[in-house]
Structure formats: C-alpha cells, structure tokens
Amino acid sequence: MDELKEIIKNYVINEYLEPDSEPIDYDTPLISGGIVDSFSMVSLKRFLENKYNIQIPDEKATPEAFDSVNKIAQLVREFIKV
C-alpha cells in the first residue's frame, strides 16, 4: 500500500465526501467529478503543504494536477524529493 496515496485518499474522504457517497479510488476524478471544486482545492493544497512541509507553487496547482489521488501524489512527490 502506498502510504502517501492512502493519506490523500483518506483526507479527501473525510473532508470532501458526504456520508453514503460512492467510494473513491486512486483514479477517481476529483475536480472534474465535482468532488473537490476549485475553491476547496485551496484547502486540500494547504493540507498537503502543512503535512509535508512543502510549498506547491500556484502555477503547479492546476485542476488537472489535482484531479485524482494518483496525480496529487505525483505532484507532492516532486516537492518532497528535493
């Protein structure tokens, strides 16, 4: 199991999904699927920055980059590595 992806997935489930919502997986579309809107994306980005002590530049925080757990994990890894 990928710990980073699990942390992101659980955060999305706890913060953005209503009870009884359909389950999500690592590829579920979050932005285009209407689970996380562009305003809520700000709080998701802030969570990742706080949790991993990173700064994700605004130009990298696009709807496409936040559209699934897999894509978010890929983005976060770019900054954790440094």
Next chain:
Amino acid sequence: MTNFGNYEERVKGFSWALSEQELGYQPGQIINIGWYCSDRICQLGKADKTALIWEGFTGEKKIFSYNDIRLYSNVFAQFLTDLGIKAGDRVCLFMDRVPELYIGFVGILKTGAIAQPLFSAFGEESLFIRLENAQTSAIFTQKKHVSKVRKIRERLPHLKHIIIVDYDGKTPLQAREVAFSMEGSKKVEHYDIYPTYAETPSVLHYTSGTTGMPKGVQHVHYSLISQYLTAKWVLDLKDDDIYWCTADPGWVTGTSYGIIAPFSLGITQCVLDSGFSAEAWYKFIEKNRVTVWYSAPTAIRSLMKAGDEIIKKFDLSSLRHLASVGEPLNPEAVNWSIRVFGKPFHDTYWQTETGCIVITNFPGMPVKPGSMGRPFPGITATVLNPNNYEPYPEPGRIGLIGLKPGWPSMMRTYWNNEEAYKNKFRNGWYLTGDRARIDKEGYFWFVGRDDDVINTAGHLVSPFEVESALLEHPSVAESAVVSKPDPINMEVVKAFVTLKPGFTPSKDLELDIMNFIRKKLSPLAMPQEIEFVDSLPKTRSGKIMRRILHAKEWGEEIGDTSTLEND
C-alpha cells in the same frame, strides 16, 4: 447580421411590447414561464428539435427534445401536484447540473409553485438559512447531497417532502423522503398548467448583502419578457445555434440564461456537468460545435492560465459569439480572447435583483476592453452623486450605478423583507451597490462595490455571514472578514481572527477553521487566508472597522481613523 442591429435605432422608441408581441403575449393574459419553455415551442412546430444536450463528467450523454422537455416537466408537475404542492409553495432544487435540475425547474413553474434553486455546494448551514427563510415545502436533491438535508430537517418543520431524484434503494429512505425518477416515470401527455399571471411569483434566488442574512430575491413570471429579448439581442441567439451557458442554475445566470432564455427561444443548448478543466471545456466546445458561449471572468482567466498551446489541439472554429458575466471582465481577458479565438468576450452586467442583463457590450458594436458597455434599450441607467442621489450631469464622474425601476424582470421584493427592498432605492433610483463612471460615448466603466460584499468568482459572499459562522468555531473569539485581491477569482475571502484563551495560532488551526467554514457555509465562503491577530481595529463604540483591514489588503489609503479605538 446580428439580431440587435443598430444601437441608436433600437433605443429610439423602444418598448417591451416588442418582446410581448414576439412571445404572443398580451397584457392581462396568462403567462407561465414553464409553458413558454416547453409546450409553446412544441406548438411552434419544434417538438422534435433538440432542446438539451447533457454530458456528465464520465462522458455519459443524454439528449432531450423539446417534446421531452414538455413531457418530463409535466411528470415533475404532476408528481408535485400529487404530493399536495400548491401554487405559491416554495420548491427547492438542490442538485448538480443534471437534466432533472433544468427540467424540474420548468415543471415547478407549471404548477404555479415558486422555484428556489440553491447551489449544490452549499453546506448545511447555508442551506438551512435559505430553506428556513423561504419556509420551503419540498426539496429535490440527489443522494450525494441528501445527507446535508438530513442534518437540518428537524429544524425545518415546513419542509414536508425531501425528493431524491436518483434513489437506488441501497439504503432505506428516511423521514419525509420520497424517491422520484424522471425518466422512470410514466410520461404525462397532458398537465393542466396553473394559470399564472404577470405578477405571479416564479423564482426565488438568494443573494448576500453586507449585513443580515441572505435575502430571497423574488421574481415573477413576467420576467420572461426581459429574459427572452436580452438573450436574443445580447447573446445573439438564433435558431440554428448551439448555446453553452457555463453558469450553475443555483445562481441567477444559470436560470435566467441557462434555462428560461434558451428554452423560451427554442434554442439548442448544451450542459457539461463537470468541474473545471481547460481540456474538458475545449473538447466540449469542439464536440458539440458550440456557437454561442456565455461564461464568466474567473473561468476565462483560468483558461488563460492553462495557456495558448492547449487551444491548438482543438477545432474551436464553430464559436461565433462570446459573452461573460459575474464580475468585471479585465481588458487582458478581452484581448486574449481576440488573439486566441479571433473574437472578443462581450462583458454583460446585471445582478440577481435585475433578473436580466441591464448594461452590456452588444454584438456587432465595438467592444471597449474593460468596459461594461451601454444600457440595454428600455433600461435607464446612470451614475449618481452619492451625496444627493442625483445623476451626475457630466461624464467621467465616479458615482453609484442607479437604474430607473420598471423593467419586466426587476425583482418585486425581498422575501419577507420589504424593508430591505425599500432600502435599495434612493430618489427614485434602484441602487445596484456598484460604483462606476460613464465615458463620453455612454459606455459604463466599473470601479468597485459600494459596500463590503465580496465578489468572488462572480458570486457574492456576505462578510457578516462568514463572521457569524467563524464565531461558532471553538477557537475564535472575534473575527473580521474582508476581500483580498486574487488573480483568478478577482476577490477571495480573507479573515482576521483573534483567538480565545488556550488557543495558539498555527497552520493546522488555520486549515481547521477554513474547512469548518467550507462545510458549514460553502467553498466560496471559505477564507483562503486567515490572519491571526491580537486585536481587531474598532471604533470607540466597539464596532469592528472592516474598511481599515480592507484598505490594508488592497494597498489603499486607510482614510479617516478619528473614531478608531486605541489609535
């Protein structure tokens, strides 16, 4: 050739009777928007014409003809009648952009009930405030949103019916809940449409002000007269157009120009029920051969941010007219659209209370990038001196935008709040709450709001509402909410907060407060920044001085601080 033609000729001798005649309406007769949006179009011989092309985020597609709109809206209307819903009752639509939202709206109006659309991203408190104020009798929602309704239903004794449009039987229905399937129901060939008249209430949209809770803007069936003609002239909608209005019907653009106008004109419109993605949007335009596109500055700036390269991947040559609404359209966005699409976005100005476009850049007329345009024929607009509410006699002066009341889609009142309604008028002018100037050629130029209301991505957020919600967070002692500049959304919410004893500022606490507001009110209302402070600037009488904090965020002069406490 545009539908509008020449400005001076249109203004000369203009009468809304022109719109009445085109719609076959005579004063005093029955006028029901639901009928005009469905049955009438079928009677004009367009029953088989495509009314709605709907696409979900998974790529699922549905197509509805005008006869489908007629039959399915009858299904909605009959269902509500069977539930005991009566004319004048408020029926809420709390859904994503699914077909049931568009067709349900038409169906509600056919019963004579008042449609109350609410943005599906609202949190339970925002939902509660609006349902409680309207004493709403029934709500249509989806299973993904019903948990928010369940959390507040015990506090809503008037809410008799919670109607789930996509119930799948996996979990049992709870108190007051009922399942409804539009496409699974037997089609209703004939429904006795309620005889509404010009002044019969039709739609209730909630909007935020500086003080107090959100207000229900009440419109009437006669609003159709304005919405039909403004769409025809400003959006230049023609019979063979494929029209895409990106607004959500939880807000007024999504109903006036996302339902009423295109359906009453018998136009084919398409809807994408998906979150924002530049690629998905361009693909949608290409696939559906969209010709007229009505969007918003925030979306346009997001498309600009996605870059020009991506545009080259798509054939967008079908686009022939572009328009924008929600907040001022910056000149860079207009110039960008000329460069990449070969045509400008035309800014349109109006608000929930006006019900229709009132000042606009017209098709076929030169667009002055950054300008709001000129008043629609039949709309008397001016800039008023804020000291005596008299129009400035000369151009160039900055003042309050004033509109002479009397056009068909002007709001009739604020729901149960006649005092607030009366307070919107001065010296015979309706005050929009915005400041502007007029140039020598009669074009209006937006300057800013005249109050503390925050316009974020084209949606108004009340600082008072956010401050009230912040005080419910266990750590917050006091708060002040203002706007701060944002390159995409124009403005976003910023909160200044003092903490109760025992709490320490931290990034995690900031995030916790942000999420608290997002879930309680809405993502739009969520502060995108929280600044923890030791104290807030107050007058000597203890009133928090938001304007000082606002000036700081916008790099403006702070102004008179003579009443400031501890100065």
